Amino acid sequence: MADVRFDGVRKVYDNGRVAVHGASFDIADGELMVLVGPSGCGKSTLLRMVAGLEEISAGTLSIGGRVVNDVAPKDRDIAMVFQNYALYPHMTVAENLAFGLKLRGHDKAEIARRVQGAADMLGLGGMLDTLPRAMSGGQRQRVALGRALVREPAVFLLDEPLSNLDAKLRHSVRTEIAHLHRKLGTTMIYVTHDQVEAMTLGQRIVVLNDGMVQQIDTPMALYQRPANLFVAGFLGSPAMNTLKGRLQALAGGYFALDMDQEGRVPLGRAPLPAAWSGREVVVGVRPEHLQPGAGEAAFGVLIDSIEPVGNEMFVNLRHAGRALVMRVPPQVLPAAGEGIDVAVVPAALHFFDAASGLRLDAAQAA
Structure with missing residues (x-):
């Protein structure tokens, strides 16, 4: 486990567009922090900078006290879950879960232990020989979660993992993610544009707009004392x-x-x-x-x-x-x-x- 610290982190693309304006905040060790805001607000860019998939234009990003601006993604001890599952269609559930561990050179016994542990935790024990095409969207998303889980990373990154699910499945998988976090106690950074997900999952929430942090607080504090009109109008359904x-x-x-x-x-x-x-x-x-x-x-x-x-x-x-x-x-x-x-x-x-x-x-x- 590890804390994550943004210190004046800024992202400017080659065309001059500023995606993130000097973000500065800390995510505590073991905290589930949600980044929320409308499309184009910079939340996914922040997550991708943590993952090492986007270069940082200015400022410093630290994971577990180590500055990682120039550290390769594979050496950051993070695992990422994407919205489109990104499963290998020709591989079974067990093979999908084990693939990343094989690439990292883990022995067969360790791979088997981690795969079985993740499958049991996510209710996939009876589906290890199943191909993704034979699974529902919610089951596939659980496999994607399991593939991150077997890595046993210091930080989980979740990029709108429920956006492709229907309302009933979103509620079900959201509950599983919350349960998973309580059980593991691992640092999680969760990106969503859905304020209901943010309010129900986040221990704290970072509200972003136009690449700028608007407010950071617990869900109810944001709801009861919004810092500005944007936060007031964005959180709450129906809107204020x-x-x-x-x-x-x-x-x-x-x-x-x-x-x-x-x-x-x-x-x-x-x-x-x-x-x-x-x-x-x-x-x-x-x-x-x-x-x-x-x-x-x-x-x-x-x-x-x-x-x-x-x-x-x-x-x-x-x-x-x-x-x-x-x-x-x-x-x-x-x-x-x-x-x-x-x-x-x-x-x-x-x-x-x-x-x-x-x-x-x-x-x-x-």
Whole structure:
């Protein structure tokens, strides 16, 4: 096992495109760290630099305290799992698992021990003589995991390993990866664009956008205290509602958001300093923190559609031409096309600077 350290790591391609802008963060020994972000954000480039498949333009990358910028991939003590499985179609499961060990000169007894151990751990014991074409996608991905597992590396690298699986298989294999990590305690770096995978798997998450690290924290800390509007909008399904306007302090400790032509949205007794009155902000409201309500803290919206999803409903709303989403338990609501009063949960609101997009806290009051 080993820790991984990025110190000002930068990647610039020959055409001048900057894929990673000076990334600096540590991954602890035995940690499962997830790199998440939209396509083209630099997450796979970071992983490939750890693997040695991409050269580092600037900065240093260390694995287990050793700088590996110029170390060949085969000498980095890492194992990588790809999204397309990359199995040899003419080889059985056992042969696929053993192939890399044979190339490294391990003896037959050691190869047999490692192959059997990986097969037992991943539920492949009865499939060792099976060819990949006779296996499901989930089974093939388990073989790909097993091929990395038999290496007994210091660091596992997983590059969107579930992207080719259907929803049910993704959940199943995701659970297996989490179980595997708990059992092995090995350092894992997991790349995905799927925020659900990131939130459920990562002990910590690195959120990337346009080659820059936006925030690093535990899943719930990211969800509850996003550092900026990008993180706020990227993590959460449905996405956070955002409303831009000018804060107005009202009598009795109440606040409202003045959105000019779009009207005024009451924010109730939001825990804000009076000094913020008149400040241009973006207010973030998670769908679960927008609820049917009445009274002076409520405002009227139009129901566009209702999506029942079993134990909850997503209610698509429209306010002054702006789309909003409300997440509620199953209940009777007016039909699509009709109006309803809703209210925010004041204590659960998020506030961001309208110009920079950075999170605002009461201690930062100007």
